[in-house]
Amino acid sequence: MEIDVPEEEFFSSIKTPNRNAALYLQKILKTKEYDVDNIFNQFFLCLIPLLQDNNFQIEDYTILLLKNLQEIHAPPIITKKFLFALDVACQKLVPPFPLLSVSQTIKTHWKSIDPEALDVFCKIFHIDLNQNELFAYICELWQNSELKKSVYLASRFGFAKQLEDQFSVVTFLVKRDEIELVQMLIQNNAEIAANAVRQMCTNKHCKIAGKIVESAGLNPSNFPALVERLNKNALRYFMSNDDMCLYQLIELVFDAPEMLSIVIEELEFQGKKYKGGWQSGMASALLNKYPGLPVREQVKNALASFEPRIHKGPSQNFSCLQPEYDLCYPLPRNTIVFVDTCEQLSMLDFNRKIAGIDCEWRASMVKFQKTKVSLFQIALEDGVFLIDMIKLNKEPLLDEILMNFLQGEILKVGVSFDGDRKMLLQSYPHMEAFKKPLKNYIELINACLETTGCNPGGLAGSCELVLNRTLCKYEQRSNWEIRPLRESQIHYSALDSYVQLMIIKVLCENHNRQAEEFIGECRKGGNSGPSSCDHCGSKSHKGQNCPRGPRCKICYMTGHKAAKCTN
16 A cells, blocks of 8 residues: 655654654554555655754654554554664664664653564664563563563563563463463473473363474473373374274384273274274274273273174285275286395395385374384386385495485486485484485476376376376375385385386377486476365265275275275
8 A cells, every 4th residue: 555645744754753644654554455665665765864954853753753653553563664764764874873872862761662662672772671670561561461562572581481480471371372472482491381381281272282392392201191182182083084094093003002092992982972883893802902001991891891893904915905996016026125134235236227216104193203214115127126224224335325326327206205305314314315316306296297287296196197097005104114014015115116117108108208308306386187086096086976985994995884894
């Protein structure tokens, strides 16, 4: 919004800021259509001739300026802009106008400025406020229920702890659900942050408390109540989310007794809710399979009357979950080599033109759960190497081999692999191989965009777009830290890297291109196509028209529901 008023009505009086201009500014601010930079620029232009006038009284001008801004309740950003404009204008003069010389004159008027602009005021005029007076002012604001102003000043001027000690500010703010003020108060103060976390272990606030733990660098183990609450909420979410089946969830938490106990107790609750549904039988089966879990006695007694359901667990077959629908690894099983010894490392041969690359790591189910890259897959035209990063990451030979491979002339095809590289570096910061971007890298999404004009979204979408086959992603969320890997995990990890070679080959053949032409990072854009089916993940149809039927919450297969699952 342009400001078009006579100069004398816009803070341009020789002696004082004009009151009419202040009221006009108030009218503009109420419209919420003002341009802050435009106000700043026009005010700045008015200041230069004022400062050049020998009769100009900057002290009076500044005091009345601040008073006017406070009376019209100007937002702090406006007040700060005016102060910055005053500072810049003074520096523009030759010689510069010495603001320091007037600081003592206006020092006594610091309460005339909006508290949220006070730090800027002190910086520009080089004012060191009396700390006792300042804290008394902060307390006065708090007692007058001007909570935001009080907390802002306490945080900015280092009085957060004193304010907390005197008024139990955190407890008061949490009860009033003033979480933004809590986050403002705890900045750069770990002690208050820890106190806030302990009081925010409720369903309503636990997510924010978890973020505070991370941002403040606190140790999660010091907040067991919060960790338990976050774990319960996360597991309940995944147990009700169709994107993950129960077998997947159990595999991911089986080595954490407290979390597995939460799963059992939640299943018992759901079984009770649905009057003896399949959940009760599954909970009873898990209780029998994993004795000694810290499950509540009340739950154990309730499950004693239910016959345990058959618990087959995740697939152990070398195939995708439903090979009648989804793409399978096209080469024999013996073309896949699991590399977990130095002897095998020394025999690796990447003397090929092109390779498909991918990584796998354990799905992180809950807050604060640390995970590392477990597997690095390298697919060649005649087979796939699955490198055990957990076991071999400290071997200098592996670092050397991967450095030569990633920076070598061989073409490397991946899907958003820079994210994988960063995860590798985070997992193994001692390895030099992951500290540089890849050389001769082909982003598969980019290749699909260039040739088809469609953004497939990911590897599964690329597979369906180019090969007209669906790709089962069941094992993506499995536990990649277990050893030995299940055969279905080996199949999945090999196929995920190998299928990229299949896709790039078809793209080159169908569009008369050379693979080298696709070298480059991913570029966003293109038509993303239809959304995926809720049941099978295909983009060729909607969930209500899925020929495969609903997906089972127990085993993840399509075609039946959990109540009728025999797996």
